[in-house]
Amino acid sequence: MTMTPPGGVVPCSTRVMNLSHFLTQTARRNPDDIGFVWREQQWTWREMEARVDAMAAALRDRFGLRKGDRVLIQSANCNQMFESMFACFRLGAVWVPANYRQSPEDVAYLAKASGARGLICGAGFPDHAHACREAAPDLAFTIAIGPADFGEDYDALVAQHLGRTVPSVAVERDDPCWFFYTSGTTGRPKAAVLTHGQMAFVITNHLCDLMPGTTREDASVVVAPLSHGAGVHQLVQVAHGAKTILLPTDKLDVPTVWRLVEEWRVTNLFTVPTILKMLVEDESVGRFDHSSLRYVIYAGAPMYREDQKKALATLGVVLVQYFGLGEVTGNITVLPPVYHSLEDGPQARIGTCGFERTGMQVEIQDDNGNPVAPGETGEICVIGPAVFAGYYDNPEANAKAFRNGWFRTGDLGHMAEDGFVYITGRASDMYISGGSNIYPREIEEKILQHPDIGEVAVVGVPDPLWGEVGYAVCVARPGVAPESLGLDRWLDGKIARYKMPKRFIFWEALPKSAYGKITKKMIREELERRGEIASKAPA
Missing domain, CATH: 3.40.50.12780 (ANL, N-terminal domain)
Structure with missing residues (x-):
């Protein structure tokens, strides 16, 4: 039959x-x-x-x-x-x-x-x-x-x-x-x-x-x-x-970027917020004609509002923001030029990464994969033709990345009633520096290869230039003077320069949970208590 x-x-x-x-x-x-x-x-x-x-x-x-x-x-x-x-x-x-x-x-x-x-x-x-x-x-x-x-x-x-x-x-x-x-x-x-x-x-x-x-x-x-x-x-x-x-x-x-923009009448470019900040704050921006620009597209990290205003004042209403991971090839949300405004009114849409890309669907889900109500925080998940086929030769990662057909971004956020998405946090300890994703575990493993280091935890902290930078909190082995280690020199060549922590801080011991685990939350709280980083403003 x-x-x-x-x-x-x-x-x-x-x-x-x-x-x-x-x-x-x-x-x-x-x-x-x-x-x-x-x-x-x-x-x-x-x-x-x-x-x-x-x-x-x-x-x-x-x-x-x-x-x-x-x-x-x-x-x-x-x-x-x-x-x-x-x-x-x-x-x-x-x-x-x-x-x-x-x-x-x-x-x-x-x-x-x-x-x-x-x-x-x-x-x-x-x-x-x-x-x-x-x-x-x-x-x-x-x-x-x-x-x-x-x-x-x-x-x-x-x-x-x-x-x-x-x-x-x-x-x-x-x-x-x-x-x-x-x-x-x-x-x-x-x-x-x-x-x-x-x-x-x-x-x-x-x-x-x-x-x-x-x-x-x-x-x-x-x-x-x-x-x-x-x-x-x-x-x-x-x-x-x-x-x-x-x-x-x-x-x-x-200066060479702006010279080329003028020479070739460049109409679009793709960048990250930290580079865009450098481009508009350099004195050379005023020496070359950049009026040909129609789209200056930035992604990879949120952009500080003051930096956004500076770029708009310098370049005009040409900014385009998108949110997207490599796995979705940038195709999750978009914030077009019309929603970028110098004025802090409703049209500015401050803090949003935009709305769903054409042909893509975004859903904010709870831990069980159920959609949450508008304004409620959950994990940002996405489906659509831009989602990748999966990770090569990595079934474990694939199992974690997908749930009920949805790709799980690992980013936390909420969606407003009108469909605009706001990223409010990260589900992992990853931080973004200069538009590049930095994963502390890789750096920690490298630092722990040093024979005189017993413990380490790397956390991302806010930075006005790079968005975030890494602080490596280390514990030297007994009898070793921390100032003698020169970890930045020792790490040179072992990790890419953009992954290098900005600061190396030494403590006698790292705080641990009741289960004996080193948690980044406790590290951050101790950094705040010691005055190494600013305390978060109350919500």
Whole structure:
């Protein structure tokens, strides 16, 4: 007996467009438009398409890369890094970008955990390349961006294969395209699996909610690593033929940002509140014409109201805020320019992270997964096409991340009657510094490797520049003088610089609960009692 499917509809194939086709489409429509600018070089869309085809041919024919293989990328922003994303996508391979500021040990872990088949590494990171080879002996190839002795030269491979055309490999909606590394409460990075179908929705959603009206006449300047949110943002630019301009230096140089905004008539940029604060407070902002800006998009952390006012007074009503984790690729809520106001009236919507993104649904839930009433605090949960496929090779993390089909953000908040969402706290001890998620457990484990440290607890405390910074409260072993340890020097090279605690405080012992546990709540209370941090104002 043949069963009739629900609704009488026979499910069809879930095949979707390969994301690399965005570049192909733009190159067809606007072949001679400038698509990418870095330092003194410019590439048209036709040239970018040709270089991506060439690298895809090299990866496929020279190194045997196939659909589903992972390629780890360790590089500062450059045209080759951006091209490698499309080359991987074109072959149905998975792009695995690392935050280039991470230590060799951190990146070596990613090489092993991702099961990477190859590594594309900037010439300035030989220690990272060697660490990856040692940790992941199954790496079949290493390609160097720039002259280096640890791999074949990227541009030489492109030159050898120019003129080759590589058709995009057929992909389905749930085929992975990007391992977006995030961290959990254990401190070990987890690979959020982003897929071709999911990312097609994300790109459409960004164009709809964050920067409507984006066309080939637009331009975007990059002030953050392409390995994470900025990479998603620039992929969006390609979809509508807007050019991307990279900073000529690895480090943020504010006058250069404003010079490029004026020179290229930049219309949008993606950043985090701490960098936006630096941009608008630098004297150079008044020396260059930034009137072309339509959307200055910030995410990653709340923005202090005074900083928001300064940005609005300096740039005009161009601010766009969004709330979203890597697992949802930024697609949870949005606060458009119209809700950013210099005046502290109802239109300003002070303290909110906005309302639900188009096509997404947010629900505030209690500990049992039930929705709570408007204004009541609970965990912010989300469903929709932007939610990732899950964590790679991590069933335990997946079980914790999803409940009844909802993705659990781990953030606490409430929703007003009119649908605006307010984040009120965090379910974990994670803190955000300069737009980067910092997980104390990872830092604590590193500090505890020091032979003269017996106990440690790292907590995030408010900071006017970075949003939050880490305080490491330590207990030295008996007979050891704390001032002799130099923990900041000892940690140098063992953790990324942005994870380094701002202060190291030594106590004779850490307060513990009745169960003998060190709790962050008790640490904070003791820091307040000792006057190390300000007491919270009464509610």
